[in-house]
Amino acid sequence: xxxxxxxxxxxxxxxxxxxxxxxxxxxxxxxxxxxxxxxxxxxxxxxxxxxxxxxxxxxxxxxxxxxxxxxxxxxxxxxxxxxxxxxxxxxxxxxxxxxxxxxxxxxxxxxxxxxxxxxxxxxxxxxxxxxxxxxxxxxxxxxxxxxxxxxxxxxxxxxx
Numbered sequence: 001x002x003x004x005x006x007x008x009x010x011x012x013x014x015x016x017x018x019x020x021x022x023x024x025x026x027x028x029x030x031x032x033x034x035x036x037x038x039x040x041x042x043x044x045x046x047x048x049x050x051x052x053x054x055x056x057x058x059x060x061x062x063x064x065x066x067x068x069x070x071x072x073x074x075x076x077x078x079x080x081x082x083x084x085x086x087x088x089x090x091x092x093x094x095x096x097x098x099x100x101x102x103x104x105x106x107x108x109x110x111x112x113x114x115x116x117x118x119x120x121x122x123x124x125x126x127x128x129x130x131x132x133x134x135x136x137x138x139x140x141x142x143x144x145x146x147x148x149x150x151x152x153x154x155x156x157x158x159x160x
Contacts, residue, residue, distance in 0.1 A: 011045070012052060022046070069108065076102060077112040081119075095121070 015025040022045065080102055084093040099106035113119045148155050
């Protein structure tokens with residue numbers, strides 16, 4: 001169980017009051033806090049002391065954690081997706097092929113597309129076959145949709 005900053009400061013104060021004697025400082029700390037057993041090992045305390053003497057601060061250093069995605073790699077992903085989609089027959093691509101192309105994890109590519117660009121994956125399914133009875137009607141409808149999308153880019157999201 002890691003110590004809080006106040007507890008670390010108290011322990012360091014007791015250590016320096018007792019002439020850098022770790023055993024005496026631990027005994028006094030246990031008596032002040034009313035502890036019977038010590039939850040942190042001696043080795044961990046020695047490491048904390050050497051770190052304090054080296055850095056001069058009682059702070060928790062930044063851990064490994066998740067690394068933030070840089071803007072350059074996000075732009076690189078976006079450009080690669082657009083490039084691969086424009087080169088394909090159906091003007092689409094998948095995150096896995098882009099990740100292989102860029103040598104990035106596919107989840108990173110997916111995260112960029114979903115959270116930054118707000119593009120969501122979808123699968124095109126043939127729902128109804130278009131009959132060639134009245135092709136002018138279909139082309140007119142397609143032109144109306146394109147005009148609406150040109151005016152308001154978010155309009156297709158309001159359909160459902």
